[in-house]
Amino acid sequence: MMRFPRSAALLVTLLLSSLVSLLAARAAAADPAPRIMARAHLEPAGPVVAGSEVKLVVDLLTTTWFTEAPNWPLFTVADAIVNLPDEQADNLSEDIDGTRWFGVSRAYRIAPQAGKTYEIAPLTITVYPGGMQGPAQVSTPALKFVATLPPGAEGMSPFFAAPKLTVEQKIEPAPAHLAVGAPLTRTITQRAAGTESMLIPPAILGDEPGLKRYARPSATRNIVEDRAGLVAGERTDSASYVADRSGTFSLPPVTIEWWNTTTRRKETIVLPAVRFSAAPVREKPLFEIPLEAMREGTPHRIIVIHAREAIAGGLVVLGLILLISLRTRVASFVRRGQRAFSEARQRWLASDALAWRKLATTARKGEWRRTIPALYAWMDRGRDFGRPARFDNIDAAGDQDAARLIAAVRSNYAGDAAPRFPVWKEIGAVLRRNADRARIKREDKALPGPLNRFEEPAD
Incomplete structure (x- = not known):
């Protein structure tokens, strides 16, 4: 077996180390750090009619891959409704200047409710590209669009357009049966044909003098059919009113303005006012007095039984029933007790x-x-x-x-x-x-x- 000198072995080791370093440097040069970018555009790109929907499409791209889903931020725009639907993001794969990019795309939905120019500030989004030590942040470009009002819709605030709108008002309980401290609930339901529920503006249920208002969370839902798709959007707003004193109160009428896209004109729906009286709380008599007796002036007495008195009376009656059913045992027990007491007294007197x-x-x-x-x-x-x-x-x-x-x-x-x-x-x-x-x-x-x-x- 041949043996190499120690100096020769050392030389071989140095050559191998140099070769490995050279290969690593070439690999690093061939595989540069991942690049990331963000794009954004509006659909449609030109002016829109107020009340219609504008999509803000955001694309996030990288030259490697994303290890986690991006953190999509929420934002607000004055005089507009902004929503990020809970939908699956679209995957992207495209060549840009000879480089392969991969990414995801999502669309925000913006519903302008006034005629003006809307500016959308840049969005800062956190992404997690593969090949990086940690997360990174990218920003979208600033965008703007113009929303116009059709002739005849000037002064509408907010502007809401739909081919058909129906509104229903519900009052619970009936106003004729209300006492001080009992709630009266006013519920208004709007249904707009062919329109998403997020575009329907809320019905205004404000505070009223002498009443305490307790607003309830609004509820929205889209009515979708298998073949027809979106049929209508529905929004329900509700509030309860409580009177803290007796008297007569009134909830004002509610006016809802909307733009009819079929007839291309403004229409108004007015819900009637609600008047009711709050009576002081009184005890309810055990038996109602016949109306004939009240008219003839016959002497009468009103019996009022409170809950505590009823419970105490029931316990007393139950005790009497038990005593009657066990009277023999009770009498024997009493006699034994008297005898024991007499004997104890005699023992004490003789002690x-x-x-x-x-x-x-x-x-x-x-x-x-x-x-x-x-x-x-x-x-x-x-x-x-x-x-x-x-x-x-x-x-x-x-x-x-x-x-x-x-x-x-x-x-x-x-x-x-x-x-x-x-x-x-x-x-x-x-x-x-x-x-x-x-x-x-x-x-x-x-x-x-x-x-x-x-x-x-x-x-």
Whole structure:
């Protein structure tokens, strides 16, 4: 196997790199950066009659291709209606000065509504040509056209031409049945034969004194048949009016001017005014009074039932029905409740807590002759002072308060005057201490003795 010197391998590598660079340079020279341009023209190119349609056709071209759809802008023109139909763009492919161009085309529709010269400013459109790092922008040229009015149409604003126009007015609800705060809706529908709906000017439904106006979005539609194509365009404008006070109101007549292309003259359609009265809201009686009774002056009474009262009355009736159907169970439940309440009351009257409360109340008043029966009444309810209770069972050893209490009780029964009767604080303390001692003794006696007790045998 032959081996080349390292210098020879390096030389080959340099030659190959140079060859690749040369081929890339030639490819770049053969494939220049893509070019883009925008064209625009008007159809028809000459003067037009106001009310007819003018197309602004825009072509976007590039020498490569478009990676995304262009951003078609919307714009406005004074005294004209501008629309960009939602239609598929047309594809373009043509040779210009020996170079192949590719692109798309769309048409704006402009409907002039006055006789004057219209100027269309340049449009800036963003495009996405292939072979570029990002999007680019192109501008269309400025254009203008002249719209004229036919003789006899001077002063019409706006100018609207059609071979036939019918207008319909609808009022909902009937004006005779309207109350304050209820809306009255006025709807006007225009239908123009052989004309797109976008060309029909809106019907003017303005504000009126004493009424609040709520405009609704207008609706347009084109009536198309399979063989005939566009038959007519239709536009509907609507607004609701609300009266905030009672009284009589009026919506003025609506005048619509249009140019009849068949007779070549101006025609006018006048929709009649709408008059209505708004009455204050009143409560509706439950029963209407016969007209004969009103005429004869018979005494009567108007009954008005509100929604809340009706609901409350229904709930009361439902409760009564449930009570009647369950009266046996309810009576048994009531008897058991009364019995339980009576037993609980008897237990409370015989409880130590009530006896202690009576003792405390009497002792605090300082009525000693009544305090002693209350003392025995409380002591007799327990077993801490014997059965029957005796003051001798109170442990007075080392307890001066207990000794003073016993001495006061004995002096009372002996008819002697005690040197000082104890107060409730001392009496309560003595009774609690002795009750606690007696309870501890009972608990000690209840405890079991030592287990596994054995007696030692006698010697």
